[in-house]
Amino acid sequence: MAFWKITVQNIQFPPDVLGSIPEDLPIPLNDGACEHLDNMLLPDISLWSTDDQKINLSHLSGWNVIFCYSMTGRPGFAIPEGWIQIPGAAGYTPQVCSYRENHIAFKHNGIGVYGISVQTPEAQKEATNRLGLPFPLLSDADHYFSSALKLPLLEVGGLKLIKRLTFILKDGVIKKCFYPLFPPDKNVFEVMAWLSENQA
Template sequence: MDTPVTFPLPPDLPQPVDDGAARHLTGMRLPELQLPCTDGSQVALNLLAGRTVIYIYPMTGRPGVALPEGWDAIPGARGCTPQSCAFRDHHGALRQHGTRVFGLSTQDSAYQREARERLHLPFELLSDQALQFGTALRLPGFVAGGMALHKRLTLVLEDACIVKVFYPVFPPDGNAQEVLGWLRTRA
């Protein structure tokens, strides 16, 4: 197995602001829908038992494929790969807190599978390509390069109910540590 690499963020990224678009999420139960997973299964979100972290990100880049024009100028867009790598690197500590992890984007499962393998992620990614999850929860989003994308946020669930929302998430590579800090206050 190759040594996982990290992806540093440029120092001058624009910081997203809290526009209030995620305030309604705390206390919501996840909808009765299934999302495709990188392991080929379908995950019934409303049946997730115990504690789950779902970090939601716009899109991961792919080597040799250009990101949408102006990507780095969109507050909160850049940093999906560093965020995923941080959740990878903190996965053991998250598991010690009895927490399951999923990443979620609007990319299809085949695209996500390549990223999962390339980045050596020890957890699965969920595809909201049809925007079912985003629509049901009224997630904040944006359009770039003709694609509908979710803004970056992280949900902590207990028995499929949202108990904590991290939004906006910045810097993205610090999100896993921020989630761990919050979980430690709940122990």
């Protein structure tokens, strides 16, 4: 696992992440909403991906990283009022870009990466194309996946959105859950450090 250790010890932040997180971004507190996820088998639910196919995460073999996020802003669309002040809401773009910049490390180690939100596949495709993501985003627009796992939600502007969290799977079983996440752009390195010690 030397490749992991080299990557973690020599952290490089992409240019579009540096300086993009406000200094006064509120820090989310751990409310215990994800403690029940340890060693849970994922539900048998298929989600549409930005690759135009349905993916059932419970059927994936080997190691996979799933990061859940509330939403990503879109050019020409207003974000909910007070978005920046909500703990754990803002920061998707820095987070996803850090996974994009380090995707080769996951690929080298045979680990899949997926993002999940309740946004529509169309909205996710826009983000995928705009940010040049090398991995798919999955749409839980009907809340089947988040409801089955009882994932923590935040409600803003009439929307029910998944709070930011990341879990690591082994053959469809949650082996590690990171929640809450702060700062969002550092989560990828927490994940890589855990995998470097636990992936066998």
